[in-house]
Amino acid sequence: MTDVQKMLSEAFSRAIRESLGEEFAAVDPVIRASTDPAHGDWQANFAMSLAKRIGKPPRVVAETVLSALRLDGIAASTEIAGPGFVNIRLDDALLARLLSELSADPRCGVATADKHDVVAIDYSAPNVAKEMHVGHIRSTIIGDAITRILEFLGHTVLRRNHLGDWGTQFGMLIEHVRDLGWNPAEDHEISDLTSLYKQAKARFDAEPEFAERARNRVVALQAGDTETVAFWKQLIEESKKHFGRIYQQLGVKLTDDDYFGESYYNDMLAPVAEELMASGVAVKSEGALCVFPPGFKGRDGEPVPLIVKKTDGGYGYDATDLAALRHRIKDLDSTRLVYVVGAPQKQHFDMIFAASRLAGWLTDGIVAEHVPFGSILGEDGKMFKTRSGDTISLNVLIDEALKRAYDIVAAKSPNLSEEDKQKVARAIGIGAIKYVDLCNDRIKDYVFSWERMLAFEGNTAPYLQNAYVRICGIFRKAAEAGVVWEGSAVQLSAPEERALVMEMLKFSDVLGQVSRSLEPHRLCTYIYGLASMFHSFYEKCPVMTAPSDQLKRSRLVLCQQVARVLQLGLSLLGIETVEQM
RNA sequence: GCGUUCGUAGCUCAGCUGGAUAGAGCGACGGACUUCGAAUCCGUAGGUCGGGGGUUCGACUCCCUCCGGACGCACCA
Helix, strand or coil, X not given: CCCHHHHHHHHHHXXXXXXXXXXXXXXXXXXXXXXXXXXXXXXXXXXXXXXXXXXXXXXXXXXXXXXXXXXXXXXXXXXXXXXXXXXXXXXXXXXXXXXXXXHHCCCCCCCCXXXXXXXXXXXXXXXXXXXXXXXXHHHHHHXXXXXXHHHHXXXXXXXXXXXXXXXXXXXXXXXXXXXXCCCCCCCCCCCCHHHHHHHHHHHHHHCHHHHHHHHHHHHHXXXXXXXXXXXXXXXXXXXXXXXXXXXXXXXXXXXXXXECCHHHHXXXXXXXXXXXXXXXXXXXXXXXXXXXXXXXXXXXXXXXXXXXXXXXXXXXXXXHHXXXXXXXXXXXXXXXXXXXXXXXXXHHHHHHHHHHHHCCCCXXXXXXXXXXXXXXXXXXXXXXXXXXXXXXXXXXXXXXXXXXXXXXXXXXXXXXXXXXXXXXHHHHHHHXXXXXXXXXXXXXXXXXXXXXXXXXXXXXXXXXXXXHHHHHHHHHHHXXXXXXXXXXXXXXXXXXXXXXXXXXCCHHHHHHHHXXXXXXXXXXXXXXXHHHHHHHHHHHCCCCCXXXXXXXXXXXXXXXXXXXXXXHHHHHCCCCCCCCC
């Protein structure tokens, strides 16, 4: 698929070399999309930076290069403006041809990545015997979007759901369910995971006898005691059922095959500790085996360690993360490691990465990235909680989203069948939750507001879904009228049409940016811009009542392509589209 | 104390990794439906981009320094 920026870049590079000499062969022509249509479609901004080097005014430099520039069939015009910008207006015939190519391309012009990566992505990471709550939603949704995008670009993506399935809390949990009369051989339904955990915790704090049993139970679990392990496995299975339902409701791609919990790495911990000790990367300090990556200082000015092995001989999450990283590189041959974990853990991951470099695991060809994100805040600007101060469970959140979306649909489209209302409510409600989480720069906190996220105005899921619905409406009309338009010649008559085509040509580039920065909001901003441009087109350019049959068919081709990009873009964010709403 | 991060219109946020007069939505004001879904569109008002330095032809963007908020800094994850 033809890339306009690349075509322009090559043409300008050649012109620069021919007009200014071979020593300028490596100069970047600085081709950028124009922000203002008055400045053309694209602009070349090389002249200002070259002026000093050449010793001539930038406008003269630009003129010299233009004299050697050949853009036949690409640009309709070029002009020098301002201090030395070269404004380029693309040839309408080129745009028309490119639109035809896009509409014939199943990938909407999106190229697969030049360099193929094996990406191990760590996200969601709920805790066994704890209900999923708003603290997990961002990792789950952002991770899912990143996964979809990287896969679409042709990378191999290994989902690693780092389930919290190990640790001292299992002592009290197992002891508690045992007291409740559980039998490890039977199925149990944990209807309320939160209360189970709370009860166990309360007893642990209040009953010394229970606490003692819980501690012994931890030892039994670690020793592999058969009955204890059976209870433990049962807790995990029941929890997975709960998580699975949430994932299914959210339409997230995580499955039972993606769980690689903390316990998965248990057998690797001792060898990792030994390797680090043998290589001298880890040293004994205050009884614990530690790695001190350079550059991390604590409150007292002393170096901060990663604790590979605790004084009591146990292993904590530093050890688990080190082992997991090593495993993903050495055993899974990952070339890119992605951790979608909240911003407070930034230093932890920086230290893990630094230590892994010291250990020689994380080498130059391999990229490890922490993908941090901010918190969800309530309208009061504080952490998003219920009135009583509890965290909000995802079950409750999802139910409310579905209910609110249903009410909106029922009010606005009473003519839809009950089944369709449900379906649309699901798309809108879940879409709204996801989109609000993805549409802003993830590093920032955001304020949760049902009204804003479910609004049909502005940068929201419903607005985008509605743009798609409107296009579907046009195609229903076209079908009724029996118009045959597939493969029709494209004819661009209005600025709104040109704008849409040029925007759709940028889709591939945007996805490339997202795959590099792992910032899904860039895709959101793009889709929103496209939807917004479509609405402008929709007002200005009638399709079914276009001035000519040829133009009508051309606009149908254009609409179809917009619909495809919207649909594909939203699906890469994990958001559904519907044909009516 | 050290470190990380954020500060852009009254509110909620973009700003394409250094390019032209900083853009949207909400809210305010004013327009546009017998016509593809007005669930929308068009226009007006509103900003010393937290303050101050520096680098550069050119800075919201990079560097330094203050101010303000959030978060993190040894055996919990």
